[in-house]
Amino acid sequence: MSTRQLTRPGTALLRRLREPAPPQPERCAFCGSAVPVDHRHLVDTEEQALTCVCTACSLLFQQPGAAGGRYRTVPDRYLADPDHRIGDREWTALGVPVGTAFVFRNSRHDRLVLLYPGPGGATESEPDEAAWQTALGGGRLAAELRPDVEALLLRRTAADGIRCFLVPIDACYELVGRLRRCWKGFDGGQEARAELDAFFTRVAGRVRPLRTEAGS
Structure with missing residues (x-):
């Protein structure tokens, strides 16, 4: 009866298997830059969906007629x-x-x-x-x-x-x-x-x- 030795996983691998992977930072849908947790959003009026954006892109889409009006920056007023x-x-x-x-x-x-x-x-x-x-x-x-x-x-x-x-x-x-x-x-x-x-x-x-x- 033949036998073979199984390779045991190293400590680092076991730690990675036990611990969940860190969440990936969210990124601006337009320029790809990382955005903070409290980032701004655009509304895609055609899809009726929210899109994550950085501050610079949110300011860009505040301009009247930007992107033909499809994307609109969500205000922050209450x-x-x-x-x-x-x-x-x-x-x-x-x-x-x-x-x-x-x-x-x-x-x-x-x-x-x-x-x-x-x-x-x-x-x-x-x-x-x-x-x-x-x-x-x-x-x-x-x-x-x-x-x-x-x-x-x-x-x-x-x-x-x-x-x-x-x-x-x-x-x-x-x-x-x-x-x-x-x-x-x-x-x-x-x-x-x-x-x-x-x-x-x-x-x-x-x-x-x-x-x-x-x-x-």
Whole structure:
């Protein structure tokens, strides 16, 4: 009976097998340079997708007509209108089945899109135009809203009622991703609720009243 000796892996190889590979740095989709964790994004209006970019490229695509208008830089402003209130009746008319949602305008199809987070990601619906106008369309935040790149983020709680913020669209998708990773059961569970609270605490810390933004 013949035998053969198996080569044993060295210590360095065992360490590499045990330890996950370090994540590769994200890179700008246009110039290829590495981008920091808090990098900017563009919206590809044809694909309705977010693209990572460096600061220089984000400034380039802020210019009117850059790339024929296909790519638009996501702004970094967070606004609230302290004078605007949304009642329970208006909320119900919007048809949001959960306590958090966001609305943006899709310029390619010239329509409003309403999305709300859940275990499978973002669920999409098209709000009734009359309900939109009653709840949000006549407000100053809606007048400020930039198509494709910003959204009106809504949250309804027993303590604070219904709050509305104008935020970058990538912040909304960040929230969707965070909740999807920790969602459990029908209502998300304790971890998802804690993640939601922490996210809105960060948003509240960045929000500026609309009156200070006007004309800037």
